[in-house]
Amino acid sequence: MNLFFGRLLRRILSLFLIFGLLSVISEERGYAEDRDDAIHIAFAGPLSGTGKTVGQSYTQGIELYLEEINTKGGIKGKKIVLDRFDDQNDNIKAIEAALEIAKQNKAVAIIGHWYSSCSISGGEIYKEYGIPAVSGSTNIRVTQNNKWTFRATFDDNLQGRFIANYVHKILKSDKVSIIYEDVIYGAYLAQVFEETLKASDVEIKYKRQFRTTDKNLDQTLQRIVDELKTIDNPGIIFLAAHSSEGVKLVRLIKDAGIKNLLIGPDDFSSQTFIEGFDSYPKEILNPGYYSNDIYVSAPLIFDTANAKAHRFREAYKLKYHEEPDWIAAYAYDSAMLIIEAIKKSAFQGTQTTLKEDRKKIRDYLAHIDAVSKAIEGTTGLIYFDEKRNSNRAISMGVYKNKNIVSALIQLQPIRQPHAIPDFEAEVADDCILLIDGKYMYKTNVVYTGIEINDISDPDFNKSIYKMDFFIWFRYQGDFNPQEIEFLNSAESVRLGSPLINETYDKIHYDLYQVKGSFKADFITDGYPIDKHILGISFRHRALTRNNLIYVTDILGMELKKWEPSSEKLKKTKVLSPRYGWEISRYWFFPDTSEKISLGNPKYIGLPGELVEYSRFNACILVEKSAFTLRRVLPFRKSCYLTIFSSVGFILLMIFGRMKISERYSKSLWFIRTAMLFGILVSAEAAIFPLIINTNAYRVQIMVMTFDILWWVISAILLNSALEHFLWVSIEKKSGYMIPKILRRFVAFIIYILAFFGIIAFVYDQKITSLLATSGVFAMVIGLAVQMNISNLFSGIAVNLERPFRIGDWIKIGSYEEGKVIDITWRTTRILTRFDNILSVPNRIASESVIWNYHYPTDVYRLSFPVQTDTEHQPEKLEKILSETLMTIDGISEYTIRFQGIVNKLAEYWITFSVKDYEKKDIYNNLVWKMVWTRLNEAGIIHRQ
Numbered sequence: 001m002n003l004f005f006g007r008l009l010r011r012i013l014s015l016f017l018i019f020g021l022l023s024v025i026s027e028e029r030g031y032a033e034d035r036d037d038a039i040h041i042a043f044a045g046p047l048s049g050t051g052k053t054v055g056q057s058y059t060q061g062i063e064l065y066l067e068e069i070n071t072k073g074g075i076k077g078k079k080i081v082l083d084r085f086d087d088q089n090d091n092i093k094a095i096e097a098a099l100e101i102a103k104q105n106k107a108v109a110i111i112g113h114w115y116s117s118c119s120i121s122g123g124e125i126y127k128e129y130g131i132p133a134v135s136g137s138t139n140i141r142v143t144q145n146n147k148w149t150f151r152a153t154f155d156d157n158l159q160g161r162f163i164a165n166y167v168h169k170i171l172k173s174d175k176v177s178i179i180y181e182d183v184i185y186g187a188y189l190a191q192v193f194e195e196t197l198k199a200s201d202v203e204i205k206y207k208r209q210f211r212t213t214d215k216n217l218d219q220t221l222q223r224i225v226d227e228l229k230t231i232d233n234p235g236i237i238f239l240a241a242h243s244s245e246g247v248k249l250v251r252l253i254k255d256a257g258i259k260n261l262l263i264g265p266d267d268f269s270s271q272t273f274i275e276g277f278d279s280y281p282k283e284i285l286n287p288g289y290y291s292n293d294i295y296v297s298a299p300l301i302f303d304t305a306n307a308k309a310h311r312f313r314e315a316y317k318l319k320y321h322e323e324p325d326w327i328a329a330y331a332y333d334s335a336m337l338i339i340e341a342i343k344k345s346a347f348q349g350t351q352t353t354l355k356e357d358r359k360k361i362r363d364y365l366a367h368i369d370a371v372s373k374a375i376e377g378t379t380g381l382i383y384f385d386e387k388r389n390s391n392r393a394i395s396m397g398v399y400k401n402k403n404i405v406s407a408l409i410q411l412q413p414i415r416q417p418h419a420i421p422d423f424e425a426e427v428a429d430d431c432i433l434l435i436d437g438k439y440m441y442k443t444n445v446v447y448t449g450i451e452i453n454d455i456s457d458p459d460f461n462k463s464i465y466k467m468d469f470f471i472w473f474r475y476q477g478d479f480n481p482q483e484i485e486f487l488n489s490a491e492s493v494r495l496g497s498p499l500i501n502e503t504y505d506k507i508h509y510d511l512y513q514v515k516g517s518f519k520a521d522f523i524t525d526g527y528p529i530d531k532h533i534l535g536i537s538f539r540h541r542a543l544t545r546n547n548l549i550y551v552t553d554i555l556g557m558e559l560k561k562w563e564p565s566s567e568k569l570k571k572t573k574v575l576s577p578r579y580g581w582e583i584s585r586y587w588f589f590p591d592t593s594e595k596i597s598l599g600n601p602k603y604i605g606l607p608g609e610l611v612e613y614s615r616f617n618a619c620i621l622v623e624k625s626a627f628t629l630r631r632v633l634p635f636r637k638s639c640y641l642t643i644f645s646s647v648g649f650i651l652l653m654i655f656g657r658m659k660i661s662e663r664y665s666k667s668l669w670f671i672r673t674a675m676l677f678g679i680l681v682s683a684e685a686a687i688f689p690l691i692i693n694t695n696a697y698r699v700q701i702m703v704m705t706f707d708i709l710w711w712v713i714s715a716i717l718l719n720s721a722l723e724h725f726l727w728v729s730i731e732k733k734s735g736y737m738i739p740k741i742l743r744r745f746v747a748f749i750i751y752i753l754a755f756f757g758i759i760a761f762v763y764d765q766k767i768t769s770l771l772a773t774s775g776v777f778a779m780v781i782g783l784a785v786q787m788n789i790s791n792l793f794s795g796i797a798v799n800l801e802r803p804f805r806i807g808d809w810i811k812i813g814s815y816e817e818g819k820v821i822d823i824t825w826r827t828t829r830i831l832t833r834f835d836n837i838l839s840v841p842n843r844i845a846s847e848s849v850i851w852n853y854h855y856p857t858d859v860y861r862l863s864f865p866v867q868t869d870t871e872h873q874p875e876k877l878e879k880i881l882s883e884t885l886m887t888i889d890g891i892s893e894y895t896i897r898f899q900g901i902v903n904k905l906a907e908y909w910i911t912f913s914v915k916d917y918e919k920k921d922i923y924n925n926l927v928w929k930m931v932w933t934r935l936n937e938a939g940i941i942h943r944q
Contacts, residue, residue, distance in 0.1 A: 038081040039074075039349055041066075041338060044097045044112035044122060047086035050244040053272040054114050054327055058136070059084060060320055061331030062111060064312070065339070075342055078349055083107060087118050089242075094118035098125035105354065107131065108347075109338045109361050111331065115242070116142055116156075116184045123149040130355060132341075132362040134334040136327065138266065139184050143388045150365050150388045152334050153299045156185065159265060160192025162394045162411070163297055165435040167236050167263060168200045170396075170409050170442065171295075175235025177206035177260075179224060181245055189265055190240040205234045212245060221245075225252040236261045243267045247276030247290075254290050255282075262294045269298040271325045274402055291399040298397045300326035300379050301406050303447075303552040303590075307523075307617075309378040310587040326379070333377035340375055341365055405447070406551045408476050408507075411440045414546075431547070441546045447474040449553035450536070450588070450618045453513075455575045458622075460532055463520045464490045467534070471495075472511040472556065479540075479548065481510050487537045487593065487615070488522035523617060530703065531584075534620040539593050539613040550616035552588040566620075575622065585621035590614060638685035645678030669724050673717055680709060707762040715754035719747045740822060804828075804852050809917040812840050813848035819918065833921075853917045859892065862924055863911040865899070866931060868940055870906045874898055877940065881910060884934045888927060890914050 043062060047055040059082065066080045074080060083106065085097035094113050101107055102125060109132045113119045116139030126133045127148045135142050135149055138156040143149050167173050176197060180190035187209070194204060208224050210217065228234055237253070237260050239246050246268050253262065267273065277283040277290045302313055312332055316324040338361065342349075345360035365384065368374065374381035384390055393413065397404040414432065426432040433440050451470040458465040473481045482495045493516035500511040520532045540548055566586040569575070575583055593615035652672045684706045727743060759765050804810045804820055810830070811817035818830035818838055828845045830838040840848075853860050868877060878896050885894045894912035901907070910931065914923050 038079045039108060039342065040081050040083055040106040041335070042083045042085060042101045042107035042110050042112075044085045044087055044094065044101065044110060044118075045114045046089045047084060049088040049090075051089040051114060051242075051272060053275060054243075054270055055086070057271055057325055057327040058112070058114070058331040060316070061324065061328035062335045064316060064319060064328075065332045065335040069339055075339070075347075076349060080339065085112075087113055087115075087122070089113075089115045089118060091115075091117045091121050094122045095125065098122035102126075102129040102131065108342070108349075108354065108357050109133065111135075111334045111338070113137060116188075119149070120184070130358055130362075132338075132358055132365060134337055134365075136330055136334070137185075139188055141184070147366070147388070148362055150337075150384055150390070152330050152337070152382070152390055153266070154392045154394055155389055156188050156265075157192055158391065159297055159394060160189045161196045161435075163189075163238065163263060163265065164193045164196035164200075164202075165433070166295075166297075166396055166411065167238070168197060168202055169433050169435065170411070171236060171261065173202070173236045173261075175203045175205050175233060177228060177231070177234040177237045178204065178240060179206075179208050179210070179228075179237065179249060180240035181242065182209055182211045183242070185242060185267070186240040186245075186265075190238070193238055193240065203235070206231050210245075212242075217245075218248065221248050221252055225249070225256050225258070228253070229256050229258060234258075234260055236263055239264045239268070241265075241267075243270050243273035243276065246273055250290050250294065251277065251280060264294060264296045266297050266299060266326075268294065268296040269301075269325065269397060269404055270327050271323075274399070288399065288401040291402060294399045295407065296397050296399070296404065298326055298395050298404060299392055300329050301395045301397045301404055301551075303554050304395060304406050304410075304549065305329075305378070305589060306376075306380065306591060307587075307589045308376065310589045312378040314585065314587060329378045333379050333382060336377055337365065337368075337375065337382060400555055403554055405554060406445050406549075408445050410443050410445055410549060411435065412443050412546070412549075414439045414441055443546060443549050444475060444477045444479065445549050445551050446479055447553040447556065448472070448550045448590075448616050449474075449556040451557070452569060452572075452574045452620070455534060455620070458520070458532075458534070458575075458579055458581060460520060463532075464517050465520060465534055466515070466517050467536070468513070468515045469536070470499075470511060470513055472500075472509065472553070474507060474509050474553065474556070476506055476508070479508075479543070481512070483541045483543075484538045485541050486516075486518070487539065488519040488535075490517040490519050493518075523619065531621060531623040532581075534622060535618040537593075537615060537617045539615045543613075545592055545612045545614045549614045550590045552590065552616075557588075569620065577625065580625050581622045582625045583620055584623050586619070588616070588618050590616050638682040641678055641682035642686050645675045645682060649675040649679060666724060669720070673720075676713065676717070680706070680713060704762055708758055711754045711758045711762070715750050719750050722746060740824065803850050804855070808852055808854040810853065811851040812845055813850075815840060815848075817851070817853075858915050858917075859913050860915075860917050860920075861911055861913050862920060862927075863909055864924065864928065866908045866910060866935075867902065867905040868908070868935070870901060870904065872906070872940055874906070874908075876938075877906075877908065880934055880938050880940070881908065881931060884930050885910070885912060885927070888930060890916070890919075890923065891927075 041062075043055075043059055045055045045058050046052055047059070062082055066082055069075065070079050083101075083104075085101060087094035087097045094115075094117075098121070101110065110122075110126055111134050113122050114136060116137040119133075119135045119137035119142045120139070123133060123135070123142060123146050127146050131148065133149045134152050136152055138151075138153060138159060140155045140157050142155075143151050167176060178190050178194060180186040190207075190209075194207070197204065206228055208227070210220050210224060214220050228237070237258075239249050239262060241249065241264075246264055250262060264273075274291055280290065282289045300309065302309060305313075309329060312329060313324055316322075316328060341347075341361040341364040342357075345357075345364045347357050347360055349357065366388065368383045369385065370383060371381060374383040376382070380392065382390055382392075394411075396407040396410060398407050411433070423432070427434075427439075431442055433442055449472050453468040453470065454466075456466045456468075473479070481498070484495065486493045493514060495512045495514065498510045498512050500509065502509045518534070518536060520534055522535070522537050523533060566583050569583045569586055575581060593613045594610040595613060649672060652668060652675060687702065723743070806820050806822065808820050809817065810820060812828070812830075815830075816832050816838060818832040820828060821831050821837075822829040823842075827839040827841055830840065832838055866881065878898075881896045882894075885891055885896075892913045892915070894910065897909050897911070899907040899909050910927065912923075912927065914920075
């Protein structure tokens with residue numbers, strides 16, 4: 001029967017394990033094998049040719065977001081798949097790609113194209129087939145009369161006017177030259193730029209167009225540069241072209257020795273542009289030779305980007321080992337828009353509902369038409385106007401050492417001019433500019449850099465730590481660094497006097513060293529589990545965001561490398577490993593901080609009377625120096641594993657109660673233990689994503705609960721392992737039972753170690769202080785239970801010396817003999833011959849004389865005398881006694897020895913060996929009766 005159940009168990013467990021593994025793995029394999037059931041998104045753009053770098057940025061940005069979604073289980077269990085179509089930035093190929101997308105009839109939405117001409121042509125096809133598209137093209141015609149196409153960035157009308165106003169009102173130039181391409185992008189930008197400047201009485205010194213399809217393009221561009229060189233002060237040169245042609249123009253201009261300032265459109269802020277110079281000798285010898293000091297408009301510059309953009313940047317660098325440009329960030333956000341539309345609409349995701357699903361996505365995107373409905377992405381808040389344009393803010397950047405950094409003056413739109421105190425005075429002082437019919441603030445940029453020297457004494461119960469760091473500022477205009485306020489300081493922290501205070505060409509540089517105590521977790525990024533955020537957060541006390549914007553000094557902190565910023569802190573060991581915490585992430589970002597006006601008449605009239613300041617944040621994410629699967633196990637897999645492990649554990653518990661042969665007990669124990677750990681691991685990873693954004697207290701309680709469970713269950717399983725593989729094994733080999741006191745003492749040690757582990761690692765308390773406190777407590781208790789403690793240690797000594805074991809027949813001192821049935825922490829319990837329990841204190845047992853009738857062997861001897869008349873022959877008498885003893889079962893050996901004449905009687909001693917000491921009296925009586933009977937039969941009178 002046991003054999004039958006053993007085979008049944010093995011078969012069921014084998015099938016169950018195979019089924020469980022397949023169900024967990026199926027999430028990965030299912031995606032690959034069932035692509036027809038996936039949700040398809042198409043990208044159309046330059047995957048080859050001169051624009052392939054743009055296409056690479058686009059696809060990598062999209063793939064990064066889709067990977068995040070697919071890792072979490074996709075949408076409704078379906079993987080999101082990106083289909084790529086190459087248009088080589090060619091209008092004809094763009095039409096072919098759009099037709100192929102329509103023919104395949106899989107994609108629920110399109111991301112692309114890059115060239116405006118391609119987006120316009122492809123958009124007509126998408127409109128005909130009813131496919132929503134999110135484009136990165138900037139020409140205004142991309143979204144005109146096409147309700148199926150949405151623009152994720154600003155348009156060229158806004159960009160052209162912005163660049164023109166920046167040239168005239170910020171760079172203060174009254175002369176410009178324009179070189180532009182014949183395609184829609186450059187031609188329209190040049191037109192808007194020129195029209196805007198004409199209204200400002202700026203002189204157009206030179207204007208020239210070139211054809212991108214010109215077979216002799218290089219010679220044409222050389223003639224243009226030669227003509228430009230002959231012009232007396234051509235002013236600021238605006239290059240209205242795509243990056244591939246822009247690279248050629250810039251190289252010719254720089255090689256010609258023309259020193260005039262160059263300014264370009266957003267396409268110049270792409271990786272295609274900056275990498276276009278890499279093969280030229282001057283650039284190789286001096287990186288940044290051609291691009292340095294070129295001004296470019298950009299939808300996104302990372303030194304002013306939000307926290308999400310920096311998370312994206314870190315993830316992008318980790319995955320692709322290169323720096324992302326704004327194109328990758330906008331591609332990431334475009335994918336996010338489409339996925340949000342899929343999630344929030346009544347999307348079904350089948351081939352039969354494809355047409356309806358496409359319309360639902362389009363309608364949802366059109367629904368995001370106000371700030372209140374905006375979706376926050378890496379590039380800020382995203383929403384569309386009635387023409388499906390996302391009127392995003394434009395930043396002005398400048399190239400430095402192949403990096404784009406924010407220009408020292410930025411233009412910011414003013415939302416409520418009437419709420420600005422001394423508005424007319426600000427206009428008169430040229431702080432507020434009227435640009436394109438809108439008032440904009442001329443805001444100073446302060447480059448901010450931080451170098452961490454040391455982080456010490458973290459106390460996360462009080463949420464404080466100490467930090468030593470350098471901080472520096474690079475700026476123009478009026479800015480007093482000593483007026484900054486550290487928002488997360490735990491004590492008063494002031495900058496004091498600068499270590500360095502210098503000025504280079506109207507640019508000020510101030511360096512300070514700061515030491516102080518700061519508060520942890522000063523920003524909320526969900527509710528971190530086993531994690532804390534260190535760092536600093538500060539703003540200026542007086543200057544609002546209208547006057548001042550902090551940006552990250554990417555150049556000064558050497559943040560351009562693909563290596564994550566946290567690696568530098570790890571290498572320099574600014575946080576000692578002895579604290580038990582390690583740095584996992586390090587990032588910087590500026591944002592805004594609001595402060596109540598407190599009735600200050602200067603700010604009365606502001607919405608909610610809140611004053612907005614620019615805030616700078618340097619954040620260091622630390623986590624416990626311990627591995628936990630809750631951080632790495634995907635949600636869907638953890639759910640599968642929880643169900644699988646729970647069912648398996650229940651089945652094993654049922655089989656364990658069926659008293660299957662002992663040869664399966666160890667296997668059952670291992671599998672049951674694996675299932676129990678599987679439940680603990682997977683349940684932890686499955687529960688936390690569900691509660692991570694709930695109340696912080698609940699999250700913390702759940703964290704502590706699982707951490708305690710890990711210690712408690714580990715202690716229970718360790719004790720169980722000792723029982724199965726040590727104590728039972730010893731008992732089988734030795735034939736003696738292990739005393740309960742030893743088992744309980746070892747279990748006590750295991751559980752007390754688990755208790756101290758919980759105190760030290762879960763509650764983060766120092767064990768030394770706990771041991772000191774518990775030592776005093778133990779001393780007080782010890783005095784009260786001194787006798788019991790003596791018995792306890794005497795019991796331990798008895799178990800170590802082993803003068804007797806459970807099952808032995810013993811006699812302790814003058815106490816009655818009996819069989820040892822238990823050794824407790826206080827007494828040794830003996831079952832006497834009268835079936836009474838004799839409890840001898842361990843202290844007395846360890847100090848008394850002990851007779852052990854089972855040691856060194858379980859054989860013992862009994863003897864008694866036999867006296868007869870001296871007239872009988874000794875040989876005859878010994879023969880009778882010997883034959884008598886031979887007939888008695890249980891006697892292993894015997895001797896009959898003549899002792900001599902005692903009281904005129906011959907005395908013989910009978911000695912025999914038996915094993916069962918418990919039957920001593922029975923054997924004595926039996927032998928006595930048999931001897932008496934045989935002697936009487938032989939006519940010998942036994943006298944005693």
